[in-house]
Amino acid sequence: AQSVTQLDSHVSVSEGTPVLLRCNYSSSYSPSLFWYVQHPNKGLQLLLKYTSAATLVKGINGFEAEFKKSETSFHLTKPSAHMSDAAEYFCVVSIPRIMTTDSWGKLQFGAGTQVVVTP
Amino acid sequence: DVKVTQSSRYLVKRTGEKVFLECVQDMDHENMFWYRQDPGLGLRLIYFSYDVKMKEKGDIPEGYSVSREKKERFSLILESASTNQTSMYLCASLGADTQYFGPGTRLTVL
Numbered sequence: 010a011q012s013v014t015q016l017d018s019h020v021s022v023s024e025g026t027p028v029l030l031r032c033n034y035s036s037s038y039s040p041s042l043f044w045y046v047q048h049p050n051k052g053l054q055l056l057l058k059y060t061s062a063a064t065l066v067k068g069i070n071g072f073e074a075e076f077k078k079s080e081t082s083f084h085l086t087k088p089s090a091h092m093s094d095a096a097e098y099f100c101v102v103s104i105p106r107i108m109t110t111d112s113w114g115k116l117q118f119g120a121g122t123q124v125v126v127t128p
Numbered sequence: 129d130v131k132v133t134q135s136s137r138y139l140v141k142r143t144g145e146k147v148f149l150e151c152v153q154d155m156d157h158e159n160m161f162w163y164r165q166d167p168g169l170g171l172r173l174i175y176f177s178y179d180v181k182m183k184e185k186g187d188i189p190e191g192y193s194v195s196r197e198k199k200e201r202f203s204l205i206l207e208s209a210s211t212n213q214t215s216m217y218l219c220a221s222l223g224a225d226t227q228y229f230g231p232g233t234r235l236t237v238l
Contacts, residue, residue: 018168041225052132052218053171053229060225099170103225115186116161116227118170 011036013102015119022090023127030085030122032100042083043101043116044074053099059083070094095126131155132230134219140236147206149233151219159222160202161186162194164215165232171218177202209237 016031034040044056057068064076070093074085083100100119135150153160159178163171163186173186177196191213195203202221206213214237220227 043226045229052231053220055226055228058226103227115173115176116171118163118172120168120170 011038011040011102011117013100013117013119015098015100015122017122018120019123019125021125021127024092025089028085028087028090028094028124030098030100030124032083032085032119033081034083034100034102035081036102041103042074042076043103044068044072044083044085045099045101046096047099047121048096056085056098090124090126092126092128095124097121097123132219132221132228134217134230134233136233137231138234138236140238141206141209142238143210145206145209145237147209147235147237149204149206149217149219149235151202151204151230152200153202153221153228154200155221155223155228156199157221157223158199160196161220161222161227162192162202162204163218163220164188165218166215174204209235211237213237 013034022028042059045053046056047053056072057066059066059076067073072087074083076083099121101116103116132153141147161176162174165171172188174192175186175194177183180199183194193205217233219230
């Protein structure tokens with residue numbers, strides 16, 4: 010079984026300060042992990058993904074995430090928030106393609122973290 | 129770029145109506161998915177399809193059915209819409225290891 014927990018439902022930051030969005034996961038397999046972002050009235054956009062290569066993953070728009078197996082975490086960070094970062098962020102776990110199960114490719118989403126950026 | 133399109137951005141239907149939500153992808157992907165998104169619950173998987181005419185139930189299939197007659201098109205059907213099916217519906221298709229999402233259909237059932 011796999012699950013993902015986003016530890017904060019809302020995060021408020023000032024423009025120019027760091028952003029930290031926390032995510033913990035559990036998985037019976039070596040997981041693939043993703044962060045998606047959803048701006049208001051838009052679809053989901055992939056920010057970055059971890060698929061068993063480097064543990065520090067860099068994504069678009071200056072975001073990065075670090076996979077820590079010992080802590081079962083995949084926290085998302087950005088050194089300096091921008092107003093355009095205001096959105097909802099989802100941490101997602103997936104069974105990777107190499108696993109031969111009938112659940113291949115299925116995603117488990119966290120409940121989401123709403124990010125507010127103040128001037 | 130992968131493109132996933134959904135037939136409507138906004139839809140308003142009445143209780144008991146049959147509702148069709150269409151999704152089309154242009155990348156020849158085999159796997160396609162339908163989710164619903166509700167505040168505080170994230171996305172929940174309704175159905176997915178791993179080939180033409182093949183389908184599997186997701187986590188919340190009750191009240192829904194799907195159709196996959198062509199590889200590029202995956203339809204979600206609400207046989208008899210109810211107010212608790214008011215939600216945002218998102219379609220996705222699976223590339224090598226990444227799901228690509230459509231813009232969503234916001235369905236309101238009155």
